[in-house]
Amino acid sequence: MSESLRFAPLLGRVLIAILFAPAGFSKLTGFQGTVEYTAQHNVPLPALAAAAAIAIELGGSILLVLGFKARWVAAAMALFAVVTAVFFHNDFSQFTEMMNFQKNLAIAGGLLAFVYFGAGPVSIDNRK
Template identity: 45%
Template sequence: MTASANIAQPSASEQNPSDVAQASASLIGRVLLSAIFILSGFSKLAAPAMMVGYISSVGLPLPQLALALAIVVEIGGGLALIAGYRTRTVAAVLAVFSVFTALAFHNALGDQNQFIHFFKNIAMAGGLLQVVAFGAGRFSLDARRR
């Protein structure tokens, strides 16, 4: 065992206030990023036939399977991101999902609404890549696993 393994981690009351603020901001950021995925996943559950039709309309194969995969990614990924569970991997999957859905569903950039949705997805991917780069922070299951 190394000497550093015997050093106890400071309790929350012993933490520097800026460390607590940073950990809190990380948690709040994960919650805010997750909200759109969780809400979107539940909206898909509420209207599966409509979503299968929408997925079919853009020419993706196996729309029922695509819908099931989207629901799992959005709800499962969103909840895992909030919890900070395997955060870097989950954030990477959600970032790829966001870019894919921007390209597949919001590629009519001449339509202002589609243009906004396209770049919203790209911006979400950017935020998620920040999570990939910097991790979940102290208030996460990942931090407890160390």
């Protein structure tokens, strides 16, 4: 790999975390509201689902940025993005919901690249 591209995967991991971490923190600080919102969308076991979302969004972001177990973390986050799209962005009569659905799928696609390629050279997974 070109030395000039050495930090590209790290930048990609940080940019993904910028999306997930604040959402997870918001869910954590407004947990009861998150549970209610989750229940309104007919998600089974809404409190458990909300806790899982926090763990994936906050914990996953931290682990992804560090590049620790990045393939597994990215897989979990990709699955989360798809499940979120299905449960929360499924009203295609509204253009913004359709766009959010598609964005979630695109995010999952980006995460799947980390599943395949790994965290890159600047990561705990690839420390020397």
